[in-house]
Amino acid sequence: MLPATWQKKLVDMNVTPLQTKDIVWADYVFISAMNIQKDSVNQVIGECHKHRVKMIGGGPLFTQESENFPQIDHFILNEAEITLPRFLEDLTSGRPLQKTYRTNEYADIKRSPVPDYHLLLRSDYASMNIQVSRGCPFTCDFCEITALLGHEVRMKDTSQILKELDALYNLNWRGPVSIVDDNFIGNKKEVKYNLLPAMKKWMQLHHFPFAFGIQSSINMADDEELMTLMIETGFNHTFIGIETPEKQSLQECNKLQNKNRDLLLSVKKIQKAGFQVSGGFIVGFDSDSPSVFQRQIDFIQQSGIVSAMVGLLNAPKNTKLYERLNAENRLINGSTGNNTDFTLNFIPKMNPDELLEGYKSVIRNIYEAKPYYQRIRQFLLNYNKPPSKQIRIQFSLVTAFFRSIIIIGIVTKGRGEFWKFLIWTLVKRPGSFLDAMIFTVYGYHYRVVYGLSQNRNMQ
Numbered sequence: 001m002l003p004a005t006w007q008k009k010l011v012d013m014n015v016t017p018l019q020t021k022d023i024v025w026a027d028y029v030f031i032s033a034m035n036i037q038k039d040s041v042n043q044v045i046g047e048c049h050k051h052r053v054k055m056i057g058g059g060p061l062f063t064q065e066s067e068n069f070p071q072i073d074h075f076i077l078n079e080a081e082i083t084l085p086r087f088l089e090d091l092t093s094g095r096p097l098q099k100t101y102r103t104n105e106y107a108d109i110k111r112s113p114v115p116d117y118h119l120l121l122r123s124d125y126a127s128m129n130i131q132v133s134r135g136c137p138f139t140c141d142f143c144e145i146t147a148l149l150g151h152e153v154r155m156k157d158t159s160q161i162l163k164e165l166d167a168l169y170n171l172n173w174r175g176p177v178s179i180v181d182d183n184f185i186g187n188k189k190e191v192k193y194n195l196l197p198a199m200k201k202w203m204q205l206h207h208f209p210f211a212f213g214i215q216s217s218i219n220m221a222d223d224e225e226l227m228t229l230m231i232e233t234g235f236n237h238t239f240i241g242i243e244t245p246e247k248q249s250l251q252e253c254n255k256l257q258n259k260n261r262d263l264l265l266s267v268k269k270i271q272k273a274g275f276q277v278s279g280g281f282i283v284g285f286d287s288d289s290p291s292v293f294q295r296q297i298d299f300i301q302q303s304g305i306v307s308a309m310v311g312l313l314n315a316p317k318n319t320k321l322y323e324r325l326n327a328e329n330r331l332i333n334g335s336t337g338n339n340t341d342f343t344l345n346f347i348p349k350m351n352p353d354e355l356l357e358g359y360k361s362v363i364r365n366i367y368e369a370k371p372y373y374q375r376i377r378q379f380l381l382n383y384n385k386p387p388s389k390q391i392r393i394q395f396s397l398v399t400a401f402f403r404s405i406i407i408i409g410i411v412t413k414g415r416g417e418f419w420k421f422l423i424w425t426l427v428k429r430p431g432s433f434l435d436a437m438i439f440t441v442y443g444y445h446y447r448v449v450y451g452l453s454q455n456r457n458m459q
Helices: 020-025 035-050 060-068 080-093 145-149 158-170 188-205 218-222 224-233 247-252 263-273 292-303 320-327 352-367 369-382 395-411 415-428 430-449
Strands: 028-032 054-058 074-076 128-130 175-179 210-215 235-243 276-283 308-312
Touching: 020 035, 028 035, 035 054, 035 060, 054 060, 054 080, 060 145, 074 080, 128 158, 158 188, 188 224, 218 224, 218 235, 218 263, 224 235, 224 263, 235 263, 263 276, 263 292, 263 369, 276 292, 276 352, 292 308, 292 352, 292 369, 308 352, 352 369, 352 430, 369 415, 369 430, 395 415, 395 430, 415 430
Parallel strands: 028 054, 054 074, 128 175, 175 210, 210 235, 235 276, 276 308
Antiparallel strands: none
16 A cells, blocks of 8 residues: 555564665554554664654554554554555655544455565565455454444455455465455355355466465354365365354353354364364353363364464453453453463452463363373364365475474473374374374474473473
8 A cells, every 4th residue: 555656575573574674765654563562663663763763553453552662653454455655645745643543443354455465575484465355244352443433344345355366476485365344244245156156266277276264253153054165165274263262251251152152163164174273262251160270172182173372361452341341350461362371351250370370281181192192083074175186295394293203202301102193193183194194293382381291280
């Protein structure tokens, strides 16, 4: 959306360090961030201030708490399709620039341009991203998405999506593409009857260069025709917010789409259709009792959800949960945006020490080697792997396999379970061997992150 005549650099600090020469080169440094990146933002602000380069802030962090960053010269808040043009008009016309450009309106994303993927160093990424829609029809009380993007699901035209696929294809990207919508099937009718048939035709014409991952709600399990069409189009993975198997906690957080259904059966139906399912889980609801920890462990193990993202409940600003806890005088500090760092930003009903110990027990009992490999086996038994449409074996995967043999199979704790799982896969599910090896690397990563590879007690 910036003028084509501008010289632009994109530094994604998830993969590339920001260097002083990049700051000094620029007339303006545009900073976008989420809450969890606050410390990094403050470092960037300090560097820009030191070199006297003007800063412009936008994105979720600044939209929610711009008042906490007085050093930023200008803010472009909410959706940039509306507010960025206003800033650019003032800048190019010579009019005085406002401190803050804000709107209460939601953007018409049918007018959003194709992202400038040229600015990315694509070799740094395992996946490229596209966005199909914004907004979510649901009202989970711990979620800030509707505060930022609204309840109405606004979709791009199918033609826009195909142009974005063309852009990635023409840049020689081949491999995973993540559709970053908070709920890809929020407007299921439009997705099912317009978007997916067009994407399927595009994928067939281009010999299936991409594999798509999404976030979706659990009710995807109710439409077998939809899931079949998605698999035929090249979709193979979905992330679902399960949150908890406790019915009372689902009621408490207004996760109504997960109520009145067999969550375990729904997950298995999606896996059987050909999807790998990742899941989000939360402990710390007011209605949670100490038995919730074992129930979470049992559900995760029985479901075969290999990547189970379990976190402590936190109350992000501008959510209904935040408002309720604030009214009850239970907030104790601002949310870090990280619900896995063993911190809470509110006073829970459960004893805090008991909650933290229970949370740690969930992590141990799903990511230590033995239960983790048991869960992969459960997934592979549930999973109806679709026929592969991509035959290429990348050299990087071959080298990664041999590295995993050395690191996971020889050096680290749990190597015995690794070899038993390797043999089981070759005997029982040889067609899923590549998936199985990727999961073993995921497991090693999780154990390192949580300190399980060296120390059982997670300091």
